[in-house]
Amino acid sequence: MSKKSLSDDIGDSNETTEATLVALTMQINAFVREGTLDSRCAAKLVKRLKREAEFVSESGRATKPGRKELKTAFDTIDLALRDHDAGLLVMANAALRATDDAVGAG
Numbered sequence: 001m002s003k004k005s006l007s008d009d010i011g012d013s014n015e016t017t018e019a020t021l022v023a024l025t026m027q028i029n030a031f032v033r034e035g036t037l038d039s040r041c042a043a044k045l046v047k048r049l050k051r052e053a054e055f056v057s058e059s060g061r062a063t064k065p066g067r068k069e070l071k072t073a074f075d076t077i078d079l080a081l082r083d084h085d086a087g088l089l090v091m092a093n094a095a096l097r098a099t100d101d102a103v104g105a106g
Contacts, residue, residue: 018066
């Protein structure tokens, strides 16, 4: 079994674009805000997209407007994930208070 060199992989691979990364990030953002994608899964996907964005940048294919758009998209999804997780924390706290109230009344 022979191994392909990195240059072989680069020549055979599709090239990821900044616009594609932005579109994927915004779609993940929509799924998180709609509640149709688990925030832990979304965070892992975004982490992978950020690594891919770094690769695109390091490869010299990045543009200044593209980097700015990516930063905005990543900031937006990070905010959505924080909001979602904060909402979960509020709900968990409310459930604990309800349990404490029920125990105290009983």
